[in-house]
Amino acid sequence: MRVQIDSGRCQGHALCVFNAGEFFDLDEVSSRAVTLFEQVPADLVDQVRSAQDNCPEGAISVTR
Secondary structure, three states, X not given: OEEEEOOOOOOOOOHXXXXXXXXXXXXXXXXXXXXXXXXXXXXXXXXXHHHHHHOOOOOEXXXX
16 A cells, blocks of 8 residues: 655645544644655555545645
8 A cells, every 4th residue: 555645735634644644744944744664564555545534625635
């Protein structure tokens, strides 16, 4: 699985970090979400899906 973040939609609410802090972080300059890995590790799939579902801006896309 791969994750893309639409930086134009991300507003830095950090709910992705709250839901999947082992996969997401906030950029120090823009305060927008970034991923820590290129691929979603198998043990983080549920957390990343939760982050996608809870993003108020719909900025997170998960693809296979």
